[in-house]
Amino acid sequence: MNDRVPVVVFIGQPNCGKSTLFNAIAGFRAQTSNFPGTTVCHAHSEVVWKEKVYSIVDLPGTYSLIPQEPQEKVALTHIFQEKPDLIVNVIDASLLCRSLELTVELLELEYPMVVVLNMMDLAEKKGMKIEAEALEKKLGVPVIKTVATRGQGTRDLMDWVERVLAERRMPRHLRYSGEVESRIKQLTEILPSDFPVIANPRFTAIRAIEAEMLAVDNFFLENNPEFKRGLDRIRREISALREAPAYEVLAAERHHLALKIFEDCCRVSHARVSGLEKLDNFIMHPVLGLFLLLLIFAGMFYLIFRVGSPLEAWLLKPWEALRLGIQERFEQNLLAGLLVGLVQGVGGGVAIVFPYFIPLLLMMGFLEDIGYLARAGFLMDAFMHRLGLHGKSVPLFILGFGCNVPAIMATRILESRRDRIITALLIPFIPCAARTTIILALVAFLLGPWWALGFYLLNLVVVAVLSSILTRIFKYSSPGLILEIPSLKWPSLKNILQKTYLNLKEFVRFAWPILIAGSVLLSLLSYLNFDRLVNTVLSPFVSGMLGLPPGLGLTLVFGFLRKELSLLMMFQALGVGYEQLLSVISRAQLLTFVTFVNFFIPCLSTLAILWKELGRRIALVSVGLNLSVAVLVSWLVRLAFAIF
Amino acid sequence: MFGHRKNQAERQLIAGRVCSLLEIPQGQKFRILEIKGGPGLHRRLLSLGFHRGDLVALDGEALLGGPILVKNLNSDTRIALGRGIARKILVEPVDDNER
Ligand SMILES: Nc1nc2c(ncn2[C@@H]2O[C@H](COP(=O)(O)OP(=O)(O)OP(=O)(O)O)[C@@H](O)[C@H]2O)c(=O)[nH]1
Ligand SMILES: [Mg+2]
Numbered sequence: 247m248n249d250r251v252p253v254v255v256f257i258g259q260p261n262c263g264k265s266t267l268f269n270a271i272a273g274f275r276a277q278t279s280n281f282p283g284t285t286v287c288h289a290h291s292e293v294v295w296k297e298k299v300y301s302i303v304d305l306p307g308t309y310s311l312i313p314q315e316p317q318e319k320v321a322l323t324h325i326f327q328e329k330p331d332l333i334v335n336v337i338d339a340s341l342l343c344r345s346l347e348l349t350v351e352l353l354e355l356e357y358p359m360v361v362v363l364n365m366m367d368l369a370e371k372k373g374m375k376i377e378a379e380a381l382e383k384k385l386g387v388p389v390i391k392t393v394a395t396r397g398q399g400t401r402d403l404m405d406w407v408e409r410v411l412a413e414r415r416m417p418r419h420l421r422y423s424g425e426v427e428s429r430i431k432q433l434t435e436i437l438p439s440d441f442p443v444i445a446n447p448r449f450t451a452i453r454a455i456e457a458e459m460l461a462v463d464n465f466f467l468e469n470n471p472e473f474k475r476g477l478d479r480i481r482r483e484i485s486a487l488r489e490a491p492a493y494e495v496l497a498a499e500r501h502h503l504a505l506k507i508f509e510d511c512c513r514v515s516h517a518r519v520s521g522l523e524k525l526d527n528f529i530m531h532p533v534l535g536l537f538l539l540l541l542i543f544a545g546m547f548y549l550i551f552r553v554g555s556p557l558e559a560w561l562l563k564p565w566e567a568l569r570l571g572i573q574e575r576f577e578q579n580l581l582a583g584l585l586v587g588l589v590q591g592v593g594g595g596v597a598i599v600f601p602y603f604i605p606l607l608l609m610m611g612f613l614e615d616i617g618y619l620a621r622a623g624f625l626m627d628a629f630m631h632r633l634g635l636h637g638k639s640v641p642l643f644i645l646g647f648g649c650n651v652p653a654i655m656a657t658r659i660l661e662s663r664r665d666r667i668i669t670a671l672l673i674p675f676i677p678c679a680a681r682t683t684i685i686l687a688l689v690a691f692l693l694g695p696w697w698a699l700g701f702y703l704l705n706l707v708v709v710a711v712l713s714s715i716l717t718r719i720f721k722y723s724s725p726g727l728i729l730e731i732p733s734l735k736w737p738s739l740k741n742i743l744q745k746t747y748l749n750l751k752e753f754v755r756f757a758w759p760i761l762i763a764g765s766v767l768l769s770l771l772s773y774l775n776f777d778r779l780v781n782t783v784l785s786p787f788v789s790g791m792l793g794l795p796p797g798l799g800l801t802l803v804f805g806f807l808r809k810e811l812s813l814l815m816m817f818q819a820l821g822v823g824y825e826q827l828l829s830v831i832s833r834a835q836l837l838t839f840v841t842f843v844n845f846f847i848p849c850l851s852t853l854a855i856l857w858k859e860l861g862r863r864i865a866l867v868s869v870g871l872n873l874s875v876a877v878l879v880s881w882l883v884r885l886a887f888a889i890f
Numbered sequence: 891m892f893g894h895r896k897n898q899a900e901r902q903l904i905a906g907r908v909c910s911l912l913e914i915p916q917g918q919k920f921r922i923l924e925i926k927g928g929p930g931l932h933r934r935l936l937s938l939g940f941h942r943g944d945l946v947a948l949d950g951e952a953l954l955g956g957p958i959l960v961k962n963l964n965s966d967t968r969i970a971l972g973r974g975i976a977r978k979i980l981v982e983p984v985d986d987n988e989r
Contacts, residue, residue: 309937309938309939310936310937312933312937314933314934314937340966341965341966341967343939343964343965343966344939344962344965344967347939372966490942491929491932493929493933493936494932494936494942497936497937497941498941498942501941505964527950530949530950530959531950532950532951532952532953532956533953535952536953620970623970624952624956624957624959624970625952625956627952627956627957627970627972628952628953628954628955628956628957629954629956631955631956636972637956637957637970637972726957726971726972726973726974726975727957727970727971727972727975728934728935728938728969728970728971728972728975729957729969729970730938730967730968730969730970731959731968731969731970733968
């Protein structure tokens with residue numbers, strides 16, 4: 247038979263658990279979080295089930311088949327242009343009524359389809375009794391109940407996937423009311439033969455009536471005046487039926503179909519108020535909520551410091567000993583230099599990065615999964631408006647604390663390009679886990695936690711000031727906030743651990759080798775005396791302007807690869823161990839250095855993603871902006887120390 | 891029978907009290923009458939499951955002219971709306987016994 251790998255796409259409204267389900271089936275590889283708009287580009291994976299291979303695609307969530315946000319367009323391109331073999335429509339069962347509107351739309355495609363009722367645990371808690379058989383009968387497609395976080399129902403789902411694909415079962419669309427249906431039919435009859443048909447003529451006609459802009463250009467319409475007149479007339483007639491714009495009439499038709507199905511298949515007994523809802527009232531409280539927000543971030547910072555700092559001291563010891571041992575054993579030769587570089591690279595990863603990196607990832611995972619990101623956006627919206635942005639950027643900034651790269655990708659959830667550019671330019675100023683490491687490992691460890699907290703605040707002030715400057719330059723009133731607030735969900739420990747593991751794996755695979763290689767390379771360069779050259783060239787700036795030891799020049803160059811690298815190399819360049827650092831440079835110098843490293847040029851991967859997402863120009867602007875801010879702010883820090 | 895008539899009378903009493911989402915008190919039920927503003931906003935709200943005729947309630951407000959939190963009682967979803975947008979959504983009060 248056909249030996250092409252069948253393509254199975256997961257499609258559904260944002261935050262219904264598509265990626266979690268995908269992970270449960272394909273192994274953990276997609277990011278998940280309790281925030282609508284987590285997935286912004288598709289992920290796919292080949293899965294073997296009962297000796298057959300399937301290509302499973304996880305798409306960004308989409309509220310309807312009329313795309314409005316960039317990530318929704320990704321989803322739609324996928325189902326319209328690369329026609330899948332099977333659609334798996336994932337539904338958040340606790341929001342069944344609304345989700346069915348998309349299901350009705352998907353049925354109109356008349357592609358083979360199965361419906362997944364995910365989050366059955368939450369639906370049951372809400373007192374919803376959903377009769378799957380009744381739903382199957384109404385929709386004409388198999389309905390499978392799952393709880394993706396626990397992996398329940400995934401086998402069932404794969405069995406049905408296999409069956410529906412084998413039987414090539416096509417569903418039928420549901421009928422709108424007669425007067426609307428007949429108008430749609432009229433339009434299908436006058437569709438020009440060269441009109442690009444999506445799925446089937448009826449679906450194409452509906453799309454044409456609803457769309458703000460047709461998929462075909464004006465040229466096409468001019469050449470088909472009859473069609474254009476027909477379309478206009480049908481829109482007018484549909485609109486007259488209900489005294490509403492045609493697109494609303496069609497949406498209302500689907501809404502009523504969905505409502506009818508919902509009422510026939512689901513009974514809701516009265517649910518009691520859960521503990522989470524009480525917690526939610528507190529989180530969303532206009533005053534207490536803001537306090538809580540501050541408390542959460544201060545607490546997170548404190549905890550990471552409390553965990554990381556003793557761990558760091560303890561982990562550093564053996565590597566320090568090893569380094570000293572090597573330096574004693576060998577004379578100043580190349581081998582010793584390289585070995586020391588290696589030890590510092592490996593040890594730096596283990597002892598400096600991990601103690602802070604892992605707790606930060608765990609806590610971010612918790613905040614994401616419980617659903618705090620959208621809520622922070624809600625609470626901070628007014629504040630963000632003063633800075634010229636709106637609350638939807640807040641979750642992105644929070645993501646940026648973990649790593650800037652996914653945060654910049656996630657700017658796709660912003661509707662306006664202007665907001666997207668400004669947010670993406672600001673994200674590199676958010677101290678990511680790597681930079682938090684520098685701040686904690688250097689500033690907090692050597693100068694005390696209050697200095698580090700102060701530094702963090704300074705960092706946020708810089709972001710705020712920059713934001714209001716940037717938004718003044720790109721003037722344009724930003725559209726108001728529209729953001730779905732998902733229900734709070736108890737995070738599952740397993741999911742958080744898996745997420746942390748996924749991020750850690752990335753770090754070990756990509757960042758750590760760079761750290762080690764960078765360290766070794768520095769040893770080599772200093773053995774060849776090449777470092778002197780670079781340091782001399784940079785010295786007017788490094789020592790003249792910033793007042794730092796000229797030996798730090800080269801470390802800055804490397805900081806471009808990874809910010810942690812500058813930190814590790816600092817010890818190497820100054821030729822001291824960790825604890826003795828303050829004997830070589832002063833407090834002011836340390837802070838000036840950290841400030842500069844923190845702000846200057848986004849790291850290589852951030853730059854690459856900026857380039858890819860927003861183009862070369864924005865990437866270059868970002869470099870320029872970061873450099874100038876780094877120079878200015880670190881110079882100010884130096885000045886402040888000189889004065890006070 | 892009697893209750894029904896009272897309902898009718900009351901509804902007429904409050905029928906004139908059309909206001910925007912910005913002006914409603916917390917916790918009471920309202921019905922969406924109209925969404926002003928361009929088709930862009932209208933379409934977006936439709937796809938988020940906010941239709942004309944849906945019952946909504948104000949669920950919270952952020953400080954300092956921040957967004958409001960609107961709950962759709964039909965679909966049990968909540969969205970945060972900036973004030974400029976909330977102003978464009980007209981609602982009328984609904985009797986508590988109505989679903
Ligand atoms: N209680 C419960 N939580 C779930 C279930 N499935 C997913 N979740 C949680 O729901 C949240 C959203 O899951 P995702 O898989 O990121 O949702 P998505 O559909 O991929 O969302 P987008 O990519 O934003 O469209 C996560 O916090 C999951 O842990 C479930 O069956 N039960
Ligand atoms: Mg997803």
